[in-house]
Amino acid sequence: MTVISVTDANFKSEVLDNAMPVLVDFWAPWCGPCRMVSPVVEAIGAKYASTLKTVKLNTDENMGTASAYQITGIPTLIVFKGGKEVERIVGYMPQDALEGRLSSFIK
Numbered sequence: 001m002t003v004i005s006v007t008d009a010n011f012k013s014e015v016l017d018n019a020m021p022v023l024v025d026f027w028a029p030w031c032g033p034c035r036m037v038s039p040v041v042e043a044i045g046a047k048y049a050s051t052l053k054t055v056k057l058n059t060d061e062n063m064g065t066a067s068a069y070q071i072t073g074i075p076t077l078i079v080f081k082g083g084k085e086v087e088r089i090v091g092y093m094p095q096d097a098l099e100g101r102l103s104s105f106i107k
Contacts, residue, residue: 002045006055008064014055016083021105022053026069026076032074033092042075042094043100046107079105 006014006024015022025041027034037070038056059066059074069078069085079087079102089101099106 002049002052003042003056006057006062008062010061011057011065013069014053015080018053018080019045020051020053021086022055023102023105024078024080025054025056026059026066026071026074026078027056028058028074030060031074034083036092037077040098043095044098044102044106048102052102052106072073081105 003025004014015024023041023044025034025037027038041054041056044052048054057065059071067073069076073090075091077087077089077093077098087101087105091096093101
């Protein structure tokens with residue numbers, strides 16, 4: 001599996017302390033647009049596994065991290081590089097458009 005689930009407990013080790021850029025999909029099971037973006041995130045995770053780590057965080061179960069990053073709408077995709085937020089995308093985006101937004105991180 002190319003996309004792993006992260007929690008409040010392991011967010012720092014899996015995302016912030018990671019050497020490569022990390023795409024985090026903040027989502028919830030009841031969110032329709034989240035279900036639409038999920039296969040896009042999984043495809044990008046598989047396609048760019050060597051240059052981009054891809055993870056999902058359920059905002060209902062991990063409110064601490066969602067609150068810390070001021071996630072007010074989902075799906076929200078955030079790219080972290082060197083432990084810092086470097087890109088934020090809110091809402092559904094088709095794969096080609098998302099790859100365009102991520103192009104500087106997935107070379």
